[in-house]
């Protein structure tokens with residue numbers, strides 16, 4: 174079994190969007206996937222409740238109250254959707270359990286500033302686990318000034334950007350229907366899906 178924690182202390186960075194779509198990707202690839210909702214707001218579980226039974230199944234549960242987090246059994250992938258403001262003991266608790274950490278960051282001065290301490294902590298805690306951390310640049314096109322600003326900010330941390338996911342209403346629409354961009358029909362959301370390729374390669378490597 175493999176696992177990924179999706180985390181960023183900043184609210185609204187795109188954690189649940191990444192976590193649900195990742196879960197949908199694995200499910201549609203025929204893998205058994207569990208979405209561990211660590212957030213008291215339980216947005217991921219709400220999304221699951223909307224999900225139609227005819228779609229590729231995504232299991233999941235609320236795991237935010239566990240004192241000592243342990244990964245779910247009998248799945249191929251565990252995707253952990255963290256709450257905003259995750260730090261300290263709880264953060265370490267999850268870092269101990271997972272293989273990878275995926276961090277969504279929106280390239281705004283506010284979001285980058287709010288993520289700085291978190292990135293430093295993570296780099297420290299994940300040392301000795303090369304390739305363990307990846308950034309998903311959210312709501313941005315590569316080759317824009319915003320992307321360049323994010324890249325220059327991240328140079329200090331030596332953490333790679335594993336995907337650029339542009340701002341797209343598709344993410345909002347699929348979420349409202351308990352779906353992901355990876356659910357059928359296959360011909361839809363081609364451009365969005367392509368932007369996930371590098372992220373998926375990093376995760377599966």
Ligand SMILES: Nc1ncnc2c1ncn2[C@@H]1O[C@H](COP(=O)(O)OP(=O)(O)OP(=O)(O)O)[C@@H](O)[C@H]1O
Pocket residue numbers: 183184185186187188189190191212216255256257311312338339340341342344345348
């Ligand atoms: N690439 C994107 N394009 C357009 N909208 C997006 C994108 N990513 C996320 N959103 C939207 O931004 C909002 C916040 O995203 P999301 O809920 O995933 O963030 P979060 O980090 O989980 O927030 P919280 O900290 O509250 O848990 C949602 O309405 C979501 O649909």
Ligand SMILES: [Mg+2]
Pocket residue numbers: 188189190212216254255256
């Ligand atoms: Mg969320």
